[in-house]
């Protein structure tokens with residue numbers, strides 16, 4: 001794995017990715033001017049830009065200048081309150097030109113010449129029913145399409161959003177203002193977006209994601225409709241290697257069996273944090289309504305019935321102490337559940353009044369731990385080029401010595 005110099009500190013690609021994702025960066029206007037016509041690089045934060053390190057590692061590109069303007073443009077009190085944390089959101093990273101190429105800088109030193117994915121007109125498109133792709137879906141890295149939140153989060157609307165979740169904060173604000181929650185995205189729209197992403201952007205992985213719900217049957221109706229719409233198109237199914245579901249763990253396990261019958265590749269019931277006392281504050285709805293027990297029950301059910309790494313649980317990397325993260329990731333891995341790792345982006349929302357991410361040592365320990373668990377328990381994340389913010393595929397490459 002390639003090494004880089006950040007002044008006097010040597011880091012590898014995973015550590016560099018975690019630092020850059022968690023701190024965001026400034027993007028020189030010249031980079032937009034030179035590359036936004038030919039590459040997937042847009043000033044709209046909803047497009048979730050990324051860049052590719054010279055060894056192929058995918059990295060989320062959050063332009064802090066636009067991100068702060070975006071926050072201030074959203075006229076809700078809860079979002080405006082975030083601006084008081086703006087001083088914590090300084091970053092040493094920037095994307096600038098080095099000769100004719102985009103390059104990642106740390107302070108004023110060039111760290112790596114990077115590349116940007118090729119441009120498509122994905123973000124300019126609408127579905128046949130008039131739904132805009134942008135704001136509902138994002139291309140991630142070179143082979144993923146993801147949906148921000150296909151159905152609303154009822155836990156957030158009930159006043160218990162996860163502290164780090166931007167969508168959850170929006171649902172809570174809508175509910176507090178007694179405004180209706182948006183309807184779930186219709187299945188034909190989802191199929192159309194995925195079809196376009198597969199044909200024009202080379203996508204082979206799909207993340208089906210929605211909010212947490214009180215009624216497992218109602219959530220299941222959405223999920224079944226999405227899976228049926230995707231499975232009904234043979235040519236499309238042939239192009240998709242990974243179809244990931246992120247669900248509220250249902251009390252009826254039969255629903256899980258139905259999802260696998262409809263071609264789901266893997267199912268996540270994400271705990272986000274292992275430290276239960278911390279989780280009560282940071283993920284209050286998940287702890288109070290779904291409960292830790294049901295999460296673990298459904299995850300182990302999937303692993304026992306469908307095999308290793310068919311169940312996975314995301315952890316937000318950087319919020320809890322390393323020791324409790326290690327305990328949780330080990331507990332799951334020993335039971336055949338893949339612990340996945342998504343780098344905390346504090347610029348989304350403060351957690352317990354804090355927007356300061358951990359240092360490189362924390363990320364290094366996480367990398368070593370997860371690599372050991374993946375090898376020891378034979379747990380393999382999806383074999384794609386990687387996601388913008390998640391690092392499990394990058395860690396697997398490290399574990400395999402690639």
Ligand code: SF4
Pocket residue numbers: 149153155156160161162165166167168169210211212285286
């Ligand atoms: S349950 Fe999911 S969608 Fe709802 S606030 Fe938490 S992370 Fe966001």
